[in-house]
Amino acid sequence: xxxxxxxxxxxxxxxxxxxxxxxxxxxxxxxxxxxxxxxxxxxxxxxxxxxxxxxxxxxxxxxxxxxxxxxxxxxxxxxxxxxxxxxxxxxxxxxxxxxxxxxxxxxxxxxxxxxxxxxxxxxxxxxxxxxxxxxxxxxxxxxxxxxxxxxxx
Numbered sequence: 001x002x003x004x005x006x007x008x009x010x011x012x013x014x015x016x017x018x019x020x021x022x023x024x025x026x027x028x029x030x031x032x033x034x035x036x037x038x039x040x041x042x043x044x045x046x047x048x049x050x051x052x053x054x055x056x057x058x059x060x061x062x063x064x065x066x067x068x069x070x071x072x073x074x075x076x077x078x079x080x081x082x083x084x085x086x087x088x089x090x091x092x093x094x095x096x097x098x099x100x101x102x103x104x105x106x107x108x109x110x111x112x113x114x115x116x117x118x119x120x121x122x123x124x125x126x127x128x129x130x131x132x133x134x135x136x137x138x139x140x141x142x143x144x145x146x147x148x149x150x151x152x153x
Contacts, residue, residue, distance in 0.1 A: 001032065001033060001034055002031075002033040002034070002124060002125070003033060003034040003035075003036065003122070003123045003124050003125070004028060004033055004034070004035050004036065004123065004124070004125045004126075004127050004145065005036045005037070005038070005088070005114065005117060005118045005121075005123045005125070005126050005127065006025070006028065006035060006036070006037055006041065006085060006127045006128075007041065007111075007114055007126065007127060007128035007129070007130060008037075008040070008041040008044035008045050008048070008110075009021075009128060009129045009130055010024055010025060010127055010128065010129060011025070011041070011045045011078075011081070011082070012044070012045060012048045012049075013129055015045075015048075015049065015052070015078065016052070018129075020129075020147055020148060021129065023148040024127060024145070024147070024148050024151070025081075027148055027151050028085075028127065028151070029084050029085075031151075034086070034123075035084065035085040035086070036085050036086050036087070036088045036117075036121070036123060037082065037085045037086075037087060037088070038087065038088045038089070038090050038113065038114070038117045039087065039089070039090055040090060040110050040113045040114070040117075041082075041114075042082055042087075044110060045078065045082060046074060046078075049070070049073075049074050049078055050067065050070050050071070050074070053066075053069075053070035053073060053074075054066045054067055054070050088117050088120075088121050088123075090113055090117060091120075093120055094113065094116045094117050094120050095113070095116075097116030097119060097120065098112040098113045098115075098116045099112075101115055101116055101136060101140070104136075105132075105135060105136040105139075106132075107132060107133075107136060108132075111130060111132060111133070114126055114128065114133070115133065115136055115137065115140060115142060118142050119140060119142065123142075124142070124143055125142065125143035125144070125145050126142055126143070126144055126145070127145040127146075128144065128145075128146065129146055131146075
């Protein structure tokens with residue numbers, strides 16, 4: 001059975017109305033494949049949703065009622081979507097691999113945690129709209145899926 005780790009940018013872009021991201025998620029969630037996220041993905045999707053709904057960090061700090069309302073919307077709309085994939089834990093082994101990959105490929109911290117999560121748990125493909133993963137995935141032996149058409153193969 002094929003397995004996929006979905007990056008936060010796919011969820012964020014789907015929430016913004018990106019049709020390719022929406023199709024990617026729909027195809028994954030309606031397949032017989034194993035679909036995963038990690039805690040980094042949850043955190044980034046939650047953060048970006050609040051930024052979209054509330055605005056800047058300082059606006060959110062000064063308007064707790066806006067934050068409460070946005071969190072309720074998140075719980076009603078987005079959280080069920082994030083409950084479909086299984087969670088993979090970012091542990092110390094994943095973190096140490098991430099530091100190596102960040103140094104080797106120039107990946108930033110949260111992005112650097114995606115590829116080693118896939119490697120550590122034996123997930124065959126990373127689903128991401130981030131082209132920063134092209135070289136790293138290829139050299140690390142993890143398939144990169146960036147469009148709905150690539151899921152067919």
